[in-house]
Amino acid sequence: MAMKQRFAVQHGDVFPQGAFLKGEVEPVLDFQAGKRADGSMPQQLDKDTGLPVWQVVILDADDTAGKKDTAITVKFAAKHQPVPPANDTPFPWTPVEFVGLTALPYVEYTGGKNKENQDRTRITWSYRAESMVKPGENPARKPAAGAAAANSKAA
Numbered sequence: 001m002a003m004k005q006r007f008a009v010q011h012g013d014v015f016p017q018g019a020f021l022k023g024e025v026e027p028v029l030d031f032q033a034g035k036r037a038d039g040s041m042p043q044q045l046d047k048d049t050g051l052p053v054w055q056v057v058i059l060d061a062d063d064t065a066g067k068k069d070t071a072i073t074v075k076f077a078a079k080h081q082p083v084p085p086a087n088d089t090p091f092p093w094t095p096v097e098f099v100g101l102t103a104l105p106y107v108e109y110t111g112g113k114n115k116e117n118q119d120r121t122r123i124t125w126s127y128r129a130e131s132m133v134k135p136g137e138n139p140a141r142k143p144a145a146g147a148a149a150a151n152s153k154a155a
Contacts, residue, residue, distance in 0.1 A: 100130025
């Protein structure tokens with residue numbers, strides 16, 4: 001059995017303390033394509049689906065996360081711009097939960113001018129999601145292990 005490069009993960013496994021939307025949903029620009037006649041860059045298209053790619057920056061609420069792991073980009077392949085849930089908190093950051101979240105590990109090279117002269121590397125992650133909802137409203141959410149055990153004892 002071959003493992004796919006990108007694999008499904010649960011929102012709670014990646015963001016156990018929660019995730020907060022910072023800013024707006026933005027199109028991902030395609031810097032590999034040439035500029036349009038008006039000088040603007042076209043939006044990147046997903047190589048598998050051909051759909052436009054969008055992104056959000058989220059703040060990971062895990063207080064043990066390192067400085068480089070606090071602000072994370074999550075991308076979406078969608079025909080229309082994804083709409084985040086309403087922010088009904090007094091804070092400027094909208095709590096979100098991702099539906100259909102996938103992860104792709106990759107090596108990030110830092111500290112040198114090219115890959116051959118790198119003095120530091122680290123494994124980092126690329127995230128994609130199908131949509132985002134208000135926390136607790138994810139229809140695909142699996143119950144926590146403790147809740148599943150309690151439910152099975154009650155049955």
